[in-house]
Amino acid sequence: MVRDMISLTPEIDRQSRVPLYQQLYGYIRKQIEDGILKEEERIPSVRQMSSYLQVSKNTVETAYRQLLAEGYIHSRLRSRLCVFPIETLASSAVGRRQIPEGLTEETKVRTAVPAAHDVIDFEYGDVEKDKFPLKRWKQCLTDALNDHLEEVVGYGDRQGHKGLRTEIAKYLYQSRGVLCSAEQVFLGAGTQQMISLLCQLLGLSGRVAMEDPGYNGVRTVFANHGYEIVPVPLDPDGLSAEHLRMSGSRLAYVTPSHQFPIGMVMPVRLRTRLLQWAYENNAYLIEDDYDSEFRYQGQPIPALKAMDTGDKVIYLGTFSKSFLPGARLSYAVLPESLEAEFKKGQQVYSQSVSPLIQTATYLFMSRGYFEAHIRRMRKLYQNRHRTLIRAISEYLGDRVGVIGEKSGMHLLLDVHGRDSDELLEAAFSHGVKVYSPRIQWMNPEECPPTYVMLGFAGLTEERILSGVARLRQAWFGESSSI
């Protein structure tokens, strides 16, 4: 039930230099931490609150977003905001050797696990392994071998398993709003290999505009195919449309769902501008939607490809984040205008994904296991994400800024006034591996030296808590007894 407005009475000081949204955020957070707002209790809607406080909806939304990002509240059934089951995370930072209880089942079960000296690795790209649906995957592999032997022994369809392409097209429509046929879907062994095939088989412009910073793995493939890379700086919302216009390029690679590595989600108005650019310049956009399954705030924005009425977006997806890096399975959805050209070129190429993996993945999807897995992982990663955000807030406080925390499987820390080389070394000497995102910059020296990258998808909540506590010790010399 919605709490009576009377009992939730934020004290808003309009004369204060503290922004209104931060006052509101601080008030609600304190109500939750003090146990006044109880677990699963509903928060007033944005409309109700803005009308009650006589502040703009925008102010309330910003406050709520921060509470969401930090895991104090969660969004249920799309619109109702509720308080998360919360325990005394704060208390764990003040001396008791105790795992904060009740965060999730996972945390409780694993209390005994951590060995003192094992390294906690915040490596980006890791996924949860212990909860991998091993039995189902094994069954799909076995069924593929038993019932589809002829198919999985040979080279397989050059474009990729037809049934799997059909499942992918269905999935993309349901989850990303992308309307395409199985004929437009092409399978490949990873995003880099798909980019390489695009370079090899399509007569694309030899100059590609790329977000800077942006995914180094793709930038290198373009460069190794002789492409000129035109770096486009980022605005707060993503790639700068202005700079793209000036780039003179007719091809751009973008990560609108979750900019890599900075992490912003591109708003719809900027997506529209990108599409306009493509239409006006007869250019193509490569949309790399690598981890769109894992978004923790608000409704997912449809893919750029879903908005593409002018047939100019090449969409890339992968199973590496959503399912299994070890499948080495990714796909491209080509615009109809490029489909025939790519297909023709591909007729001389063998498919590089093992048909066994393809058929097993087809069975895994068609039996509904894939969607069930995604749902489960989304929840799991959301818990880990929330735990990480809260641990950072509690243990590291305002000595660090958090960048790109709305979605995905990583975030950046801005450790004010420090240098990443020193930070990485100190962390490692305390049994934690964190990373510099430096190589994602076209010129690595332009990466702020204070940035550190943390992937969290492969670590349990309890390991995340320990890891951040160790970082506190490593970077600020303050012990946390966790």
Added chain:
Amino acid sequence: MVRDMISLTPEIDRQSRVPLYQQLYGYIRKQIEDGILKEEERIPSVRQMSSYLQVSKNTVETAYRQLLAEGYIHSRLRSRLCVFPIETLASSAVGRRQIPEGLTEETKVRTAVPAAHDVIDFEYGDVEKDKFPLKRWKQCLTDALNDHLEEVVGYGDRQGHKGLRTEIAKYLYQSRGVLCSAEQVFLGAGTQQMISLLCQLLGLSGRVAMEDPGYNGVRTVFANHGYEIVPVPLDPDGLSAEHLRMSGSRLAYVTPSHQFPIGMVMPVRLRTRLLQWAYENNAYLIEDDYDSEFRYQGQPIPALKAMDTGDKVIYLGTFSKSFLPGARLSYAVLPESLEAEFKKGQQVYSQSVSPLIQTATYLFMSRGYFEAHIRRMRKLYQNRHRTLIRAISEYLGDRVGVIGEKSGMHLLLDVHGRDSDELLEAAFSHGVKVYSPRIQWMNPEECPPTYVMLGFAGLTEERILSGVARLRQAWFGESSSI
């Protein structure tokens, strides 16, 4: 036991216009067909025969090679030549609806199988599927998932599974004389992908000399990476060393073990000349050893890489022919001079072969299953090869020439005075698919129109016999009642 010389008395006519080797060949063949030389009976050695007949060893060798190629005799324990178990293949062509008996177990068992209307497909690239070691492969996959989950779920080593690379290095030393370390072995998802990586990661010359005709799949990849292709014509022994010298290239792609598609095996003296060329011009040779496991005449010649004292050969191997096309697993052995450069470039690339496939293949090799499988397949393909050669000889006779029949999983037919378009169409209308090798020529119009390509590895002996009988009907209007 060796047959008494007295009872094997070839009548050699030194005045005849028929070459001596052909007289000897005809004599022995007749002795076998007439049942005078019995199954498994030993043939005199080359030395014995040449001394007995007072002809050169070369003459005897040529005759024996033809008998070997046509499946009349086989080589046992390296040096002893024996008569094959032979039955009345000839009789099957003269009217009885009967499968030639006793060729191998396989043929007998499958007598009842052929449906009148199913198409017999001589597609190159097919491998035997019914005898695939399914149980062992499934066990290796299951063990990989159960015992190495952490390893097979993630992205895997960028260079490829270390244990598998070690097994490959061992295998190459034993089977091909190639001495290399696991550090020089790099895994990839097929030969085309390895070629693409070589283009992307190494600062190779942008001009590559290629056998013409040669493997179109590789030529296309080079071209799609912007390489200039310099076609080098073939001499009877393989790529023309003279033309290579004039090519001005510092990179050449060759198939010395079994030229694709013509099928000659490059003799040692030409290999030496190729290496000399590489050393003198500071050039690299890419040796594609795609099907060297299946050689049916004489001792295998060591790989070019095994003779490479100057560190200039990039060796390519694949599991597609020897084991499982569906593994999509191949490898490159880099010379030490290129190893570091490739490794550095690869550090930004994800491995494209599924770690599950890699670990399972590692287990499959380390348990000895791979060698056992090769041995079994070598025998099986040798039987199929022999059956094909004999069927061609019996059913099609001297109206066709056979090209490249010493090894591998395919051969070419030269159907004198005919045109492949018409031949393919006629074959298909009689339920047989054969292929034109035309696309393997740089300029397809230079392919002799009389050439037709037959892959045989995926067909049972009985299907091969039916297929060739159908070709006789299709091309020459003569029925064979098989």
